[in-house]
Amino acid sequence: MATITKTKKAGLPVGNEAGLGSRVFDTLNVIVLVGLAAITVLPLLYVLAGSFAGEAEISSRPFFLWPEKFVTESYEYIFATPTFLRALLTTVVVTAVGVVVQVLLTFTMAYPLAKRYLPGRTLVLNLVIFTMVFSGGMIPTYLVVRDLGLLDSYWALILPLAINPFYLIIVKSFFQELPQALEEAARIDGCNEMGVFFKIVLPLSKPIIATFSLFYAVGIWNDYMSPLLYINDPGKWTLQILVRQLTSTDAANALAQMDRTWVPPEQGLKFAVVVIATLPILLFYPFLQKHFAKGVLLGGVKE
């Protein structure tokens, strides 16, 4: 975002127009924007605080960002529950494997498509773009997954989403911007295209790989529809399904199916589950933020 800020500074003059209306607007504007940021963040902080509060505090205090009495029983319960641990592990592994598959497939496909001299490239590109406008939809896709024998398999959470056409086009545009001279030098040194790709191009693409790894990771981690469609075995639930089971439906019912008899404070547990399903993604966010804005902007540029 740094570039934007810089350009804007040059674009909007400071000091030149200190009219009263202008100053009132500035003040109101800041208030509105800070308010927006607060609306965004406060619910999350409340849930975080609530996950460490006792049941009595949650039901008696209307809103708080710091628990009066710090309790961890919700977390203790969750981390002692096999169903939950299994779901957490499943989601972590599926996300990790999925991101590797997705990034590898997306980047290897984008590279040849970035070569303007490659015969047939336009045909492939058009076929990809067509899938962005029209698709077979839920049921025919479900049947394909079923016919491949992927129902109740973790691969069903990865393979049908392996390449996001939007991301593919963005990565392709990125490859087209890379300096050709480097690749030529490598080729003169005896590299074939594959070697150029793995030894020269991918190392140059680290920031964009980081960006799309995050995007893909968010996609798989947050995916609720695929496990809902393709996973019937409760032993293979992912976090998002569990969150749904615990927070939105009759929680007591869901808990009864879990492995322990002790039923903990209900609301606190819901809060804690939300925190655990959210935190991993948000932990990565600050590290990758400077990259992803660039990634999105690339996507906004029409080819």
Add this chain to the structure above:
Amino acid sequence: MATHLAAPPGKAAPEESGRGAAKVPLRTAVGRYRWLYLMLVPGVAYFVIFKYLPMYGLTIAFQDFLPFLGYSGSPWVGLKHFEELFAGPDFGRLMFNTLLLALLHIVFVFPAPIVVALLLNEVRVSFLKRSVQSLIYIPHFLSWTIVASLTYVLFAADFGVLAGWMRDLLGDTSKIDYMAQEEWFRPLIILQQLWKQTGWGTIIYLAALAGVDPNLYEAARMDGAGRFRQLWHVTLPAIRPTVVVMAILASGNLLDSGFEQIWLMTTSLNRSVADVFDTYVYYAGITQGAISYSTAVGLFKGVAGVILIFGSNWLAKRLGQRGLF
């Protein structure tokens, strides 16, 4: 694209001195670029298997599909399932619910990022601007299950904070179950979308705003334009193309109510207002097993979406904008 194709092949690929892409026979091309083609194989396989096979699978919308007879063996029934859909009791309700949510989306959700981007653009303290931006991006990274859970936590009749505030505000002592009441379904859906998407949506508009030529502001100021006149005559015209492109893209999704969000917010009590095409396909196809019928519903939705996207593109061009295609 056009410029790339028109460029002399020699220039596009200097390493292919002389001949380049100039009409090489297919076999020569495959030989020369075998590594590149090899790299394409997994990706193309993905699109064939998971995108184009399902499109072929759409044929079952015109069949009474029986899994053991397969795509080729199931009996053809023509438009039976479409007639069933259009004549059936659900169609009017589905259409109304879907279109109303789409309309509310256009009115409230689509303009929100534009407004916020314009406001952010006016902030001169770059620390403040960057902080606000970073914070309002966050909800984009949360799943719909989390958003639905947050909604539940905040609006729950017995302990929800917002439910309590609403109660105080309206002077009402009764506990309203927001998740169950039909009249609260649409406001909650729109609120969720605003909360989750607005910040992220500003990125693209901020980029467009950053691209505005500073000289234009300079010139406007010379002509005596204050900040609001500058906004009206310089900033807004400058982002109009971006708005048009985003609008065309959004129009293709008009009938896409967003399966996850709607499904997660649907309860047995708000069904009559919550059912949209997306969730209906799942309900009819997966839970009820009406495979051919729900495929027909999905196909109807898909075709309507394509018509909408091309229609709005055509309209944009008629109105003198650039359009997508």
